[in-house]
Amino acid sequence: MQALNPSAYTRIKFARHGRILHVALANPAKMNAVDGAMHRELAQVFKDIAHDKESEVIVLSGDGAAFCAGGDIDWMRKSAAGEEEGPGMDEGKAIIFSLLELEKPIIAKVRGPAIGLGATLALFCDVIFAADTARFADPHVKVGIVAGDGGTVIWPALVGFARAKEYLMTGDPLTGVEAERIGLINHVVPDAELDARVNAFAEKLAKGATLAIRYTKVGVNLELKRLAHSLLDAAMAYEMTTFNTKDHAEAVSAFLEKRKPNFTGK
Numbered sequence: 001m002q003a004l005n006p007s008a009y010t011r012i013k014f015a016r017h018g019r020i021l022h023v024a025l026a027n028p029a030k031m032n033a034v035d036g037a038m039h040r041e042l043a044q045v046f047k048d049i050a051h052d053k054e055s056e057v058i059v060l061s062g063d064g065a066a067f068c069a070g071g072d073i074d075w076m077r078k079s080a081a082g083e084e085e086g087p088g089m090d091e092g093k094a095i096i097f098s099l100l101e102l103e104k105p106i107i108a109k110v111r112g113p114a115i116g117l118g119a120t121l122a123l124f125c126d127v128i129f130a131a132d133t134a135r136f137a138d139p140h141v142k143v144g145i146v147a148g149d150g151g152t153v154i155w156p157a158l159v160g161f162a163r164a165k166e167y168l169m170t171g172d173p174l175t176g177v178e179a180e181r182i183g184l185i186n187h188v189v190p191d192a193e194l195d196a197r198v199n200a201f202a203e204k205l206a207k208g209a210t211l212a213i214r215y216t217k218v219g220v221n222l223e224l225k226r227l228a229h230s231l232l233d234a235a236m237a238y239e240m241t242t243f244n245t246k247d248h249a250e251a252v253s254a255f256l257e258k259r260k261p262n263f264t265g266k
Contacts, residue, residue, distance in 0.1 A: 004052040011038035012045055013063055017199075019206045021055035024063045025118075031069035032062040034117050036084055042121070043091040046098035057206045058102070059198060060125055061109040067134070068118025073255045076143070080249060087149075089236045096150045096232060099124050100225050103214040105205050109198045110134045110176070111191060120150035123158060123184065124224075126217055129198050130176035131191035136184060139171030140239070143255070144247035144263065148239025153228050158184050 006014040015022040023045065025032040034042070049058060062068055071087070079086025099106070099121070108114075108125035113135045120138070122128055130136075138155065140147040147155075147168050155164035159182050167174070176188040189197050205213055242248055246266040254261035 004048040009041050009045065011035070011041050016054065018203075019054070019056040020059060020199075020202045021049065021052065021057070022059045022061065023049070024061050025068050025121075026063040027072075028062075028064040028066075030072055031066035031113060032064070032118070033069045033072040033075075035072040035075045036079075036086075039087055039091055039095075043094035043098070046095075046102045049104065050098075050102050056104060056210045057202045058104055058106040059109055059202055060106055060121065062112065062118075064112075066112035067108075067110045067114040067122060068116075069113050070116025070118050070139070071143075073143070073252060076243075076248075077252050077256065080243070080252060086243065089233075089240060092149050092236055093232055096120075096124065096153075096228055097225070100221055100228060103218055105213055105217055107198060107202055107205075108185075109194060110136075110185075111194055113137075115173075116140060116147075116151075117149050120154060123154045124150060127187075127201065128185035129187045129189065129194060129201070130179060130185050131194045132176050132188055133191050134176035134179070134188070135173045136176070136179045137171060137173035138168055139173075141169060142171040142261075143251040144245055144249075144261070145242040146235065146238040148232075148235040148237070150228075150232070150235075152235045153224075153231050155184075157224060157227060 011026050013024040013026045027033055027038055078084040106125045108122040108128040110122050110130040111134055114122045115137050119136050138147045138151040151168055155168055163182060179185045180188040247263045251261045
């Protein structure tokens, strides 16, 4: 059993306020984009938090003005060129399942963009608060790959199949206000009020009957875990396949060259 050791993490920051543990994705120079180091740490951090005896409630946020801008395109380029190991299915599944297995309630605090895997992380949390300036999107298709890291599981579960397919097949973004309207998130608040609202809700849970709250979450998550176990292997396999397509290589080149991609369906 591994206890939480904050010094072991380079891409995730921690702060404690009583029994509330604040966890922040930390790659602010790239709007907290997920690079190889962060991906590895995300595959471990929720397991460590589960064994952290000093916390009852978790708040997940981003360091600075963004929640998470999704996958780091430079990491994708390096992995495609064989310069660095890319995202693997084992790590990807560990992120999702360790988040779902975490019995402690976890609150997402979203300001700025929550994109791709960033959106997935936020949406798999138990309660999602967002600033009115937040943006949510899963634009995997815009870089020529399948939304296999959890988007195909959680978006339909939250907003239904039709809406989920619309947003996953286009990659179009939603504002925090729109996300709340369609039921993708719980609450949207003015940016200046976000911290206070999240802190008040976290305190409410921390002062509650914590075992009852934990096991209520566990009961609700049984269906989400069933869905994830049913779908995630296939979705991630499709994603891994599309990492090797010409469209994905074109999307990475276009992003780095700051131009629109020219997709050919290959």
